[in-house]
Amino acid sequence: QVQLQQWGAGLLKPSETLSLTCGVYETSFNNYYWGWIRQPPGKGLQWIGKVNHVGGTDYNPSLKSRVTMSVAASKKQFSLRLTSVTAADTAVYFCARLFYDYYYMDAWGKGTTVTVSS
């Protein structure tokens, strides 16, 4: 059964860079998109962006200037970097697998809580 395990720093100061990685297990890495989604406390889901196995990316325009997604296909890992964080970036960050055909997310990581506070 496919598993996504994510890790990264959970406490950041304003202006620092958020860095998260998601490891993919029990599934092919090449046949899907890989995405990041976040959820601020008590709020809804926000799409951050997606990356494919060769590093092709699409980002949410509202975050595009601060976001970089990358892949390490040989390790079956993909990563998120978000620069110049503020309190507004405080959220639970999820990684997910997307199907190419209908662009839906069928497998999710458990989520990483990231808090930005001075």
Add this chain to the structure above:
Amino acid sequence: QSGPTQPASVSGSPGQSITISCTGSSSDIGTYVSWYQQHPGEPPQVILYGVTERPSGVSNRFSGSKSGNTASLTISGLQAEDEADYYCCSYGHKDSLVVFGAGTKLTVL
């Protein structure tokens, strides 16, 4: 980019049916509409994709439809375990963007 519009909350009694709407622009609500169920403290779980398709293992009490720029999720035979937040999600080929609705809280009375 704002996402599709969903009602903030809906409620129903056990055994009843409820419908949650998801309204957007013509470019938002196309073929690539999916729905997610999220219980507190857990990641979302897909319950419908491609407007009407159910992933393996999802109860047939969940069904989807679309009319014009509005997609809908219907849950029949409400059960206590259905109490959760529900999000619609759409993908636009034109701009390769995924957008979520704001979410609907379902309360089972």
